[in-house]
Amino acid sequence: MSENYYTILGVPSNATTKQIRERFLQLAREQHPDRFAADEKEEAEAQFQRVTQAYNVLVEPNQRRQYDQEVSQRPAGSDAAASGQAARVYVKRGAEAYKKKNYQQAVEFFERATQESPRDAQAWHYLARALNHRSAWLSRALAAAAKSCELDSMNATYLKLAGELASQAGMTSRAERYLQNALTFGGEDPEVQLALDQVHRNKRS
Numbered sequence: 001m002s003e004n005y006y007t008i009l010g011v012p013s014n015a016t017t018k019q020i021r022e023r024f025l026q027l028a029r030e031q032h033p034d035r036f037a038a039d040e041k042e043e044a045e046a047q048f049q050r051v052t053q054a055y056n057v058l059v060e061p062n063q064r065r066q067y068d069q070e071v072s073q074r075p076a077g078s079d080a081a082a083s084g085q086a087a088r089v090y091v092k093r094g095a096e097a098y099k100k101k102n103y104q105q106a107v108e109f110f111e112r113a114t115q116e117s118p119r120d121a122q123a124w125h126y127l128a129r130a131l132n133h134r135s136a137w138l139s140r141a142l143a144a145a146a147k148s149c150e151l152d153s154m155n156a157t158y159l160k161l162a163g164e165l166a167s168q169a170g171m172t173s174r175a176e177r178y179l180q181n182a183l184t185f186g187g188e189d190p191e192v193q194l195a196l197d198q199v200h201r202n203k204r205s
Contacts, residue, residue: 005054005067007086010112013068017059024055030108040096047089087117091126098130106130107137114144121151125158132165141165149178156186163192167199175199 006013011023031051036044057063094109110127117123125148131141145162152158163178179196183189 004071005058007116008050008054009058010115011058015058017061020055020058024051024059027051030105084117084120087113087120087123090116091120091123094126094130098126103130103133114147119151121148121155121158124148124151125155125161128161128165132161138165138169142169142171153181154185156182156189156192159185160189160192160195163199164195167195167202172199172203176203 006015009020009023009027011020015023028048028051031044031048033041033044033048057067090109090113094106094113097103097106097109107127107130110123110130113120113123114127124144128141128145128148131137131144142162142165145158145165148158149155149162159178159182163175163182166172166175166178176196176199179192179199182192183196186192
């Protein structure tokens with residue numbers, strides 16, 4: 001067994017049967033292959049099979065007990081690898097939803113990726129980008145962008161987005177710091193310089 005069924009369903013290992021059933025129904029609605037276009041259907045069907053298999057094992061008490069015993073005997077680090085794999089799947093699905101401008105769904109997938117792999121700076125950055133498409137999500141977008149910069153403090157792309165979001169939120173000093181670091185680590189960038197100049201004007205006004 002290379003995958004963790006609890007991770008696939010996105011439930012804790014102490015989840016009740018009711019919680020597992022409710023989570024499966026939610027995933028079945030969101031990830032049913034019929035919801036995907038023809039070119040995505042094969043992958044969607046494979047993912048749905050994984051979800052269904054995980055559910056069938058965990059919802060049945062005897063199978064779950066046997067599974068839990070097998071999991072407890074796994075080598076250290078195997079669950080972490082499974083979580084990383086799940087995170088990559090969620091990032092890919094989030095990117096597909098983002099391209100279709102389905103930002104709500106993109107946010108949901110990217111959030112799951114960050115839950116599976118909390119130290120994945122790219123997942124946090126993508127989450128921030130998706131959240132940035134709705135003004136009501138600005139504070140969440142800024143928090144996600146800040147997390148991406150915390151995990152990868154020299155990535156100019158992450159710093160640029162964090163600076164732009166901080167500027168939108170009226171946090172001029174914070175925006176200045178992010179944008180200045182973006183120039184430091186990424187080199188000359190007209191867009192970053194323009195955003196930084198605007199921050200300086202805001203500070204003076």
